[in-house]
Amino acid sequence: MNRFFSKLAFLALVIGFVACKKKHDHDPAPNSNMKGSIEFEFEHFVGTQAFSFGTSYTNPATGESFTPSMLRYFISNIELKTSAGVSYVVPQEQSYFLIDHEKPETLKFVINDVPEGDYNEVSFIIGVDSLRNTKPISERTGNLDIAGVAQGMYWSWNSGYIFVKFEGTSPQSTATDGKFRYHIGGFGGYSSPAINCIRKKTINFGMDKAKVRNGKTPTLHFAVDLLKFFNGTTQLKIANNDTVMFNPFAVNIANNYVEMFSLDHIHNAY
Amino acid sequence: MKNLKKTLLGLLLGVFLLSCQKHDTDPAIRFAKPTHFPEPVYDFSLNPVTNDGFKLGRKLFFDGILSRDGSVSCGSCHVPTSAFTQHGHDLSHGIDDKLTLRNSLPIMNLAWKREFFWDGGVFDLDLFALAPIEAHNEMDEKISNVLQKLRNHPEYPRLFQKAFGTSEITLSNFLKALSQFQLMAISANSRYDKYKRGEISLSDQELAGLQIFQEKCASCHKGELFTDMSYRNNGLAVRRFRLNGVDTIDIGRERITLNPTDASKFHVPSLRNVEITRPYMHDGRFRTLQQVLDHYDSGVQDSPTLDPLLKQNNRLGIPLSQDEKDKLIAFLRTLTDEDFIRNPLLQEP
Numbered sequence: 111m112n113r114f115f116s117k118l119a120f121l122a123l124v125i126g127f128v129a130c131k132k133k134h135d136h137d138p139a140p141n142s143n144m145k146g147s148i149e150f151e152f153e154h155f156v157g158t159q160a161f162s163f164g165t166s167y168t169n170p171a172t173g174e175s176f177t178p179s180m181l182r183y184f185i186s187n188i189e190l191k192t193s194a195g196v197s198y199v200v201p202q203e204q205s206y207f208l209i210d211h212e213k214p215e216t217l218k219f220v221i222n223d224v225p226e227g228d229y230n231e232v233s234f235i236i237g238v239d240s241l242r243n244t245k246p247i248s249e250r251t252g253n254l255d256i257a258g259v260a261q262g263m264y265w266s267w268n269s270g271y272i273f274v275k276f277e278g279t280s281p282q283s284t285a286t287d288g289k290f291r292y293h294i295g296g297f298g299g300y301s302s303p304a305i306n307c308i309r310k311k312t313i314n315f316g317m318d319k320a321k322v323r324n325g326k327t328p329t330l331h332f333a334v335d336l337l338k339f340f341n342g343t344t345q346l347k348i349a350n351n352d353t354v355m356f357n358p359f360a361v362n363i364a365n366n367y368v369e370m371f372s373l374d375h376i377h378n379a380y
Numbered sequence: 381m382k383n384l385k386k387t388l389l390g391l392l393l394g395v396f397l398l399s400c401q402k403h404d405t406d407p408a409i410r411f412a413k414p415t416h417f418p419e420p421v422y423d424f425s426l427n428p429v430t431n432d433g434f435k436l437g438r439k440l441f442f443d444g445i446l447s448r449d450g451s452v453s454c455g456s457c458h459v460p461t462s463a464f465t466q467h468g469h470d471l472s473h474g475i476d477d478k479l480t481l482r483n484s485l486p487i488m489n490l491a492w493k494r495e496f497f498w499d500g501g502v503f504d505l506d507l508f509a510l511a512p513i514e515a516h517n518e519m520d521e522k523i524s525n526v527l528q529k530l531r532n533h534p535e536y537p538r539l540f541q542k543a544f545g546t547s548e549i550t551l552s553n554f555l556k557a558l559s560q561f562q563l564m565a566i567s568a569n570s571r572y573d574k575y576k577r578g579e580i581s582l583s584d585q586e587l588a589g590l591q592i593f594q595e596k597c598a599s600c601h602k603g604e605l606f607t608d609m610s611y612r613n614n615g616l617a618v619r620r621f622r623l624n625g626v627d628t629i630d631i632g633r634e635r636i637t638l639n640p641t642d643a644s645k646f647h648v649p650s651l652r653n654v655e656i657t658r659p660y661m662h663d664g665r666f667r668t669l670q671q672v673l674d675h676y677d678s679g680v681q682d683s684p685t686l687d688p689l690l691k692q693n694n695r696l697g698i699p700l701s702q703d704e705k706d707k708l709i710a711f712l713r714t715l716t717d718e719d720f721i722r723n724p725l726l727q728e729p
Contacts, residue, residue, distance in 0.1 A: 299636075304637045
């Protein structure tokens with residue numbers, strides 16, 4: 111019993127210290143010789159509703175309903191910029207991520223070795239850059255391993271990564287199995303030009319800043335609105351296009367999906 | 381007892397020496413450019429051919445373990461004695477006897493190819509095998525499953541260790557081993573090649589055929605590889621067909637570029653070993669060389685993407701008399717490379 115109380119007291123003491131520390135600690139100026147980390151987090155929505163598999167949603171713009179069953183996409187080539195205009199390009203080898211809604215652990219990732227700074231802009235590619243699409247097989251490891259993480263995200267008959275896969279069922283689908291299937295890729299062609307669905311997204315945080323300091327990791331929390339997959343510069347109707355893969359129409363969908371991403375908020379560790 | 385030990389020791393030493401010797405006398409399997417060929421395009425610095433890599437690739441090539449149910453290997457549709465093609469089918473058959481879209485191309489002289497398939501959809505030999513393995517109507521297996529089966533196999537980890545210095549079976553080393561085997565499928569020793577090297581002479585009929593060939597065929601079937609590696613519409617009538625229950629036409633290169641000007645264009649195939657790579661064309665519609673030449677003479681169909689070389693002087697096709705066709709066929713037969721199709725190194729072990 112005694113031991114229990116002493117443990118409690120100790121815990122209280124620790125909490126007190128931590129709390130005190132936090133109160134007195136005010137955001138030190140960044141030291142560009144020091145390195146920290148930054149976390150990216152992606153949360154999926156349909157409009158304002160939380161996104162989940164097996165839930166039926168209605169698109170208010172078209173009246174069509176859809177029940178998602180798969181959502182995967184590549185985020186790559188990440189670059190950060192401070193309010194002073196200093197940019198940090200994440201080394202390309204460490205800059206490929208496959209977000210898979212089915213695997214919650216992929217909805218967040220941390221970039222390490224980022225110079226300390228107050229960052230207020232981020233850019234990334236939705237998809238995989240064209241150069242990496244043509245690299246030798248030995249340079250397709252980690253999140254780009256076609257037999258590993260990226261299994262199913264590659265067109266073997268038409269060499270290239272699939273950037274975004276979004277599937278589900280819809281009563282408006284005319285496919286025999288009632289499914290909609292959007293497999294979007296295409297890096298511009300190898301020896302002849304072809305469709306390019308690589309899209310770069312740049313998000314400026316305005317007055318907001320992600321304060322990267324050694325030992326203090328801010329989180330960029332992105333909201334990804336799947337309604338915009340349908341309702342963008344091109345209105346995608348499941349009834350007209352229940353299946354879009356390697357097809358000229360895919361470019362319209364790429365123009366839509368780049369609009370899905372917005373910054374919801376930043377968690378700073380200060 | 382002492383003697384026995386000595387004998388045993390001697391025996392061991394002998395075995396050791398023998399095995400060493402065997403290793404040493406094994407002829408080195410190395411890529412060598414035939415003297416009259418252009419420089420290869422494959423980057424051998426990333427994947428030099430070695431005896432162990434080649435043998436591993438050969439074992440994989442002929443192993444059904446690459447397919448979902450073990451029934452289909454690469455060698456099922458690419459038979460060495462047919463210059464690595466499949467006879468008896470217009471469209472090649474895959475797993476569960478499903479039809480594929482096209483007739484399998486020969487595997488030969490791949491070190492000189494920049495792009496693969498009839499439509500050029502794959503641009504690196506090391507990325508090629510992924511396609512037939514994962515295609516539902518070919519081997520229908522997930523590449524990750526293939527690697528897992530190889531990792532659990534009693535022999536493969538050791539063979540990968542020998543070939544690549546690590547028993548860890550990666551996609552990269554798996555594909556590189558397959559490439560090593562296929563890169564050694566070099567055909568450069570036909571009677572035509574021997575004639576070119578001044579070793580033999582050709583008959584008057586064959587030489588007359590060569591002359592006609594150079595005048596009428598060599599602008600597309602160019603150089604020592606007998607292809608200019610381009611994609612062309614050679615005027616085949618567009619055919620509707622049912623592919624596993626779906627009404628289909630084959631749009632050719634347009635499938636890859638999505639460009640309507642590439643409709644009905646297909647890779648210009650090499651003509652090496654053409655006599656034994658029947659049936660002909662991307663869909664295997666012609667069974668004989670005579671039919672092929674008849675097509676060029678009188679069967680060419682006009683369409684917006686028809687190759688301009690097949691529409692000269694307001695005439696469709698390439699005029700050929702029967703005498704010219706006979707001579708051409710005599711010449712084309714000189715491209716058959718017996719050493720290649722019987723090369724013991726390239727047969728199923």
